[in-house]
Amino acid sequence: LKTDVGEVGAKLKKSKEYSKELWEESKGLWERVKENYIEKNLDKRQTKELRESLNQLFDELKVKKQQALSIAIVQSKDDFDKFKKEINSIKEQINPENKLNNLFSKLQKVQQEVRNHQLASPHYQELKSLFNESFNQIKSLKKEHFLSKIDRRVEGLGEAIRKMDESIKRDESSMDYQKKKMNANNATQLEEKLRLVKLDMIKERIKSKKKKLDDMKKTLEDLKSKQTTK
Numbered sequence: 001l002k003t004d005v006g007e008v009g010a011k012l013k014k015s016k017e018y019s020k021e022l023w024e025e026s027k028g029l030w031e032r033v034k035e036n037y038i039e040k041n042l043d044k045r046q047t048k049e050l051r052e053s054l055n056q057l058f059d060e061l062k063v064k065k066q067q068a069l070s071i072a073i074v075q076s077k078d079d080f081d082k083f084k085k086e087i088n089s090i091k092e093q094i095n096p097e098n099k100l101n102n103l104f105s106k107l108q109k110v111q112q113e114v115r116n117h118q119l120a121s122p123h124y125q126e127l128k129s130l131f132n133e134s135f136n137q138i139k140s141l142k143k144e145h146f147l148s149k150i151d152r153r154v155e156g157l158g159e160a161i162r163k164m165d166e167s168i169k170r171d172e173s174s175m176d177y178q179k180k181k182m183n184a185n186n187a188t189q190l191e192e193k194l195r196l197v198k199l200d201m202i203k204e205r206i207k208s209k210k211k212k213l214d215d216m217k218k219t220l221e222d223l224k225s226k227q228t229t230k
Contacts, residue, residue, distance in 0.1 A: 001036070005029055005053045012057060018064035026057050072120035080123040084130065086110050091134045096141055104138050107131065154223050157216060164213045168206055175202045 008025050015022065033054070037047045090106050111131055119127070182195040 001029065001033060001042075001050055002053075005050060005057070009053070009057055012060055012064075015064075018061065018068040022057075023061050023065075026054055026061065030054050069120060069122075072118075073122065076117075076119040076123050079117050080119060080127065083110060083114050083117075083127055087127065087130045087134060091130070091137070094134065094137050094141065096145060100138050100142050100145075104135070107134055107138070150223050150226050154220065157220050157223065161213065161216050161220065164209060164216065168209050168213070171202050171206045171209070175199060175206070178202065 008022060008029065012019075012022055030051075033042065033047060033050045036042045037044075042050070087107070087110060090103055090110070093103055094100070114124070114127055114131075178195045178199050182192050182199075
């Protein structure tokens, strides 16, 4: 184990940049140290010596990692500033008056461009947060618009159902009137035939309207169930 730790240390000295492989290799060595201590293949003194050597490697790796991050931040700053400006420009346009689907598509396009660029982790995380905020804002407005549209449809459909009910009642009243006239003592045979034709027409009209009314009521129930999921 001491030889293996020494080899990782030698690789680290030769390396000018941070190496994730060396970090993982160091973590693997530390796991082996713990296992061997538990299995009593190492005593406390040996374990302490190996732990101190590995901690030194971890510290050196952390310094290199921070240096690499600092360089990456400098290198990605221009791209970061450009993308941030584009996202904020789209974000400022998010309101119910604008075409939300178009803004959503524009955001997706910028998001794809960001994925095609290598950005420092802090820069990427900040842009990711901006994207999430903007996408959620659009989705929220679209949901509000959808629900208000449902409210208007419920109101309109309720009025249509009321009018259809009244229309059916008028037809039923007209049908009663035709029956009454047809059964009158002074009704001629020709009148009876004409009123029978009218009765059939009214019956068909009522049948058709009732079918439409049932469909309208079913649609209203569906819309109301969507209202309850606000």
